[in-house]
Amino acid sequence: MSTISVLGLVLLLLMALVGGKAGIQSFLALILNFGLLFLAMVLVAFQFPALTVTLVVGLLVLALTIFMSSGDDLSSTVAFIASAIVLVGLILVIVPVEHWAMAQGFGPEDSEDLEGLSVLVGVSFTQVAIATAILSTLGAIAEAAMAIAAGLGEILEQHPQVDTKSLLRDGIDVGKQIIGTTFNTLFFGFFGGFLALFIWFTGVHYSFGEILNDKVFVAEILMILFAMVSVILTVPITTWVMTRAVTGQRRHQAAVTAKKDEQK
Amino acid sequence: MPKKLHKSRATMLIAWLVVIAIGGLLVWVTQHNARWYREPIVRVTQVQTRPGTTVEDDFHNQDVQTKQILTGKILNGQYAGKTIVLNNVYSRSKAMDQRYRVGSQLFVTLHHHHGDLSGTVKDLKRDGPLVLMLWVVVGLLLLIMQFSGFMAFLSVDLNGVLFLLAIFLNGSTQGARVLWIFGSLAIVFAALTLWLVLGPTRQMVITLATTLSGTALAILIALLVFHFTHEKGMYYEAMEYVTQLPRPLFLAETLLGSLGAVMDESTDIISSLFALKRERPELNAAQIFKSGRQIGSTIMGPLINVLFFIFVADTFPMGILYLRNGNSWGYTFAMNMSMGVVQSLISGIGIVLAVPLASFLASRLMTKKVTL
Numbered sequence: 001m002s003t004i005s006v007l008g009l010v011l012l013l014l015m016a017l018v019g020g021k022a023g024i025q026s027f028l029a030l031i032l033n034f035g036l037l038f039l040a041m042v043l044v045a046f047q048f049p050a051l052t053v054t055l056v057v058g059l060l061v062l063a064l065t066i067f068m069s070s071g072d073d074l075s076s077t078v079a080f081i082a083s084a085i086v087l088v089g090l091i092l093v094i095v096p097v098e099h100w101a102m103a104q105g106f107g108p109e110d111s112e113d114l115e116g117l118s119v120l121v122g123v124s125f126t127q128v129a130i131a132t133a134i135l136s137t138l139g140a141i142a143e144a145a146m147a148i149a150a151g152l153g154e155i156l157e158q159h160p161q162v163d164t165k166s167l168l169r170d171g172i173d174v175g176k177q178i179i180g181t182t183f184n185t186l187f188f189g190f191f192g193g194f195l196a197l198f199i200w201f202t203g204v205h206y207s208f209g210e211i212l213n214d215k216v217f218v219a220e221i222l223m224i225l226f227a228m229v230s231v232i233l234t235v236p237i238t239t240w241v242m243t244r245a246v247t248g249q250r251r252h253q254a255a256v257t258a259k260k261d262e263q264k
Numbered sequence: 265m266p267k268k269l270h271k272s273r274a275t276m277l278i279a280w281l282v283v284i285a286i287g288g289l290l291v292w293v294t295q296h297n298a299r300w301y302r303e304p305i306v307r308v309t310q311v312q313t314r315p316g317t318t319v320e321d322d323f324h325n326q327d328v329q330t331k332q333i334l335t336g337k338i339l340n341g342q343y344a345g346k347t348i349v350l351n352n353v354y355s356r357s358k359a360m361d362q363r364y365r366v367g368s369q370l371f372v373t374l375h376h377h378h379g380d381l382s383g384t385v386k387d388l389k390r391d392g393p394l395v396l397m398l399w400v401v402v403g404l405l406l407l408i409m410q411f412s413g414f415m416a417f418l419s420v421d422l423n424g425v426l427f428l429l430a431i432f433l434n435g436s437t438q439g440a441r442v443l444w445i446f447g448s449l450a451i452v453f454a455a456l457t458l459w460l461v462l463g464p465t466r467q468m469v470i471t472l473a474t475t476l477s478g479t480a481l482a483i484l485i486a487l488l489v490f491h492f493t494h495e496k497g498m499y500y501e502a503m504e505y506v507t508q509l510p511r512p513l514f515l516a517e518t519l520l521g522s523l524g525a526v527m528d529e530s531t532d533i534i535s536s537l538f539a540l541k542r543e544r545p546e547l548n549a550a551q552i553f554k555s556g557r558q559i560g561s562t563i564m565g566p567l568i569n570v571l572f573f574i575f576v577a578d579t580f581p582m583g584i585l586y587l588r589n590g591n592s593w594g595y596t597f598a599m600n601m602s603m604g605v606v607q608s609l610i611s612g613i614g615i616v617l618a619v620p621l622a623s624f625l626a627s628r629l630m631t632k633k634v635t636l
Contacts, residue, residue, distance in 0.1 A: 002497030004602065006489045007609040014616040019561030023616075026565025030612070033569060034576070034605070038597070041580055045587035061573075069565035093400075101393035105359035105581060109505055113582065119359040120319055120327035121588035126358055128581050136577035139570035146566055147532075176412035179405075180461050181531045183416045184423070185524040185567070188453070189574040191427055192521025192607075195446070196505040196513060198427075202435045203507050209301050213371065218390045223578075225397040232404045232413075 022069065029068040033061050037135065050127035051091070054134050058087050065142040075153035078245050079145040082238035086141050087134070089237075090230045094133050103222060104129035107215035109200060129219065137227040140186060144231045147178050148238040156246065164243040171239025182231050190224045276407075283403040290399050294392040298339035298369070305389060306336035306348060308368045319355075323590045328356045334364055334385075343374065343381060352385050359585070362388055419460045423453055439508030446516040450523050451476060457527065467538050470629050474530040474622040479523050481621075482614030483515065486606075498606060502599045504582075514603065521575065522611030525567050526618045533560045533622040541630055549627040556623025564619060568612040575604040575611075 015023035040057040044050045062083045070076050098104065105125035106114060151174035155162065162170070191198075197220065201211050211217050298305040316330040332352045338344055350372065354363040364370065369389040375382045405413030430449045434442055454475045462468040490498075500510040536559050537552055547555075579600040586596040 001493060003489060003493045003495055004497055004605055004609065006493050007486065007606060007613070010485060010489065011609050011612045011616065014613060015564070018557060018616050018619045019564065022561055023564070026561075026568070029565060030568060030572060033572065037573075037576060038593075038601075041583045042587065042593070044580075045584045065566055065569050070562055097393050097397060101390050102358075102362045102388050103390060103393075105357075106585075110582075113504060114360075114585075117585055117589050118321035118323065118325060119357070119585065120321055120329070120355050121323075121325040121357055121359070121585060122327045123357050123584060123588060125581060128584055132577055132580040135580065136573050138577075139566070139573035143563075143566040143570050147563070150562075172408065176409050177535075178532075179409055179412060180416040180419060180457075181528040183420050184457055185528045185570055186574070187420050187423060188524025188527075189521050189571050191424075192517045192519070192523075193575060193578055193604075195431075195517045195520060196503060196507070198431050199434060199439065199513075200505045200507050202431050207302075209303070212394065213387065213390045215387065215390070218394055221394060222397055225401050227574075228401045229397070229404060232401070232408060236408060 026069045029064050032064055032068075036061055036064075040131070040135070044123065044128060044131060047123060050124065050131045051095075054131040055087070055091070058134060058138055059084060061138050062087065062142050065139070066146055070146060070150070073153075074245060074249075075149035075242075076146070078152075078242045079142070079149035079238065082149070082234065082241040083141045083145040085237050085241070086145070086230055086234050087138075089233060090134060090137065090141075090226065091130075093229060094130050094226055097222065097226075098126060098130050098133065101218055101222060102126075103215050103219035105215075107219075109197070109214075109216050133223050133226050136223050137230045140182070140227050141230050141234055144178065144182055144234040145238045147182075148174050148235055149242060151177075152239065152242045164247060167243050167246065168239055171242065172235060175235030175239075179232070179235070183228065186224060186227050186231065190220070190227070194220050279407060283407060287396065287399045287403060290395050291392055294395050295369070297391070301340060301371075303371050303386070304341045304343065304374050304383070305339045306334075306350065306370050306372050306383070307339055308334045308336045308364055308366055308370065309347075310335040311364065311366055323588065325588055329353055330355075330363075332364060334370075336370070338374075339369070341374075346381060348372070348374075348381055348383050350383055350385050359581075364388070415460060419457050422456060422460075426452060426456070439513070442508065442516050443512040443519075446520055450479065450519055453520075454523060454527055458531070461531065462535075466629070467534060470625050471527070471530045471534045471622075474534065474618055474625055475523070475527045478526045478530065478614050478618035478621050479519060481617050482522060482526075482610055483519055485613055486515075486518070486610040497598070497602060499598055499602055502603055514607075518607045518610050521571060521607055522614040525571050525611055526614045529560065529563060529567055529615050529618045530622045532563055533619065534626050537623070537626040538630065552627035552630070553623045556626060557619060560619030560622065564615050567615050568608065571611045571615075572608040575607045576601055579604055 012027050015027045019026065036057050040053050043053045063080055066076050066080045148171060152167065152171055155170050197216065206214065312333040314331040316328040318326055318328055320326050332354065334350045334352055336348055336350060338346050338348055352364055354361040371386040371389060372383040373386055402417060405417050426449060430445050434445050454472055458468045458472050462471065500514065503510050503514060506513060533556050537556050540555060541547060541552065583596050583600045586600060
């Protein structure tokens with residue numbers, strides 16, 4: 001058996017032992033997410049428009065991750081809507097910055113890996129770079145939105161009559177608690193992946209100015225910064241969506257009770 | 265300091281305006297800092313485009329190559345102020361080339377030959393977008409999260425400095441001790457970060473113990489699996505930018521990559537359990553363990569996802585290039601994504617193991633009465 005399948009089985013076993021049915025469901029979501037990511041890659045390679053593919057796949061990934069790991073209740077619905085809004089907002093940030101930075105495709109550091117490959121393949125790598133940046137932050141957006149929505153859901157459970165203004169403040173407070181650890185997850189996740197690149201830079205004695213303007217370096221750092229921006233934006237946006245949902249629910253409830261009173 | 269901001273609307277508005285103004289100033293500086301660089305920089309003032317030619321490669325991929333003639337002004341160095349004409353070729357896919365515009369600033373190599381000044385374009389100057397995005401992150405953190413945002417940023421900064429030091433240390437030992445260096449670094453990272461977030465408390469010690477043992481166990485399990493499967497289906501040659509022995513480097517990457525997520529998971533579980541114990545001191549160890557498991561199993565799935573997308577999305581451009589070059593799906597996966605998937609699985613194991621570890625350690629080591 002290959003290493004990947006054994007590691008996968010170990011993970012499945014552990015997730016089932018620790019999380020029971022929910023654990024198996026989360027594992028399934030992970031596999032499906034991988035399938036979606038691979039599908040996105042194949043579609044873009046077949047010259048489907050990268051941005052559209054990414055948006056559709058992105059929404060599917062968010063829905064899968066959020067609903068499969070926490071069931072269908074108010075906070076998951078709020079988390080999904082909020083993360084979808086963040087996704088669209090993120091695209092508005094990423095597109096102009098990627099066009100300005102022109103950090104798409106490959107740099108001179110990649111030349112060894114590119115040996116024997118044709119790079120004039122007719123696929124816009126600017127679009128691919130935008131797609132890559134969006135896809136790499138999907139997990140972080142979903143996680144942050146779920147954490148904020150769950151935290152607010154708990155507050156609502158304990159104080160069902162909390163007014164929307166203090167709910168807004170509570171959302172930011174929950175955000176303050178998670179932001180430190182979430183940033184660390186992003187920092188270590190990305191820097192773990194860039195370790196080889198950074199060792200390359202010091203080994204080949206790039207100057208500071210060369211590193212700061214290097215295509216591959218800028219592309220990688222921009223990805224971390226996009227992810228951080230999306231996590232920060234997730235906090236107020238999820239809170240806002242939650243207050244809208246709660247206001248709507250209360251208005252609905254008020255209308256129902258008013259109707260009942262009338263019938264009496 | 266932003267932490268002293270009052271909640272009133274006017275001060276918030278002023279704070280936003282100040283942040284935006286500083287951002288604008290920083291971007292302006294990056295557009296006028298050519299003197300800080302030793303390499304000659306040219307600002308493009310005029311672009312002439314020649315008609316494009318269609319090219320086709322062995323796999324019938326069609327692309328269009330276009331030649332640009334750029335007129336520009338040298339901004340720094342001994343030829344500052346002089347005008348220069350440069351050639352540039354870009355393709356529609358722009359995988360290895362760029363289409364420059366009026367206003368683009370370029371690093372060039374100048375050739376001085378019998379009184380004629382000519383040059384070749386090396387690369388685009390990219391510090392502008394980098395600084396802008398960095399400021400967007402800092403600005404949003406300060407405006408929305410205030411003091412907590414500042415602390416989060418500080419901890420990332422400190423870790424970044426440590427990371428750099430470790431890379432230099434690795435360079436000075438020719439990469440022979442990469443796993444030792446980054447393994448010890450992981451301990452320092454975790455201790456420093458948790459100390460910043462939680463302070464020197466019992467909670468911090470328990471979280472640190474969980475983080476370190478979870479990550480270490482995951483790596484041990486991975487090494488066992490590697491041993492028994494003889495690393496079948498792992499392609500170290502598929503790793504990018506490798507300048508030293510790939511196997512220890514891969515393990516070091518995985519170790520660092522999982523550390524943050526395992527720490528995230530442990531912090532969440534243990535702080536919830538401490539809060540629970542404060543509210544209901546009558547709970548016994550078994551009950552605490554059970555709630556810990558419950559809390560942990562809802563957050564582990566999304567956390568594994570975070571790392572999965574970070575590790576695997578990065579291989580997107582190269583994967584597309586492989587597919588366009590007539591490679592099969594299987595080969596494209598093996599050569600680009602397999603190592604990222606292995607990393608995600610190992611960190612996933614670490615994240616899941618953190619759940620029982622955190623619950624167990626918290627339920628046994630919490631004192632009977634938890635104080636703030």
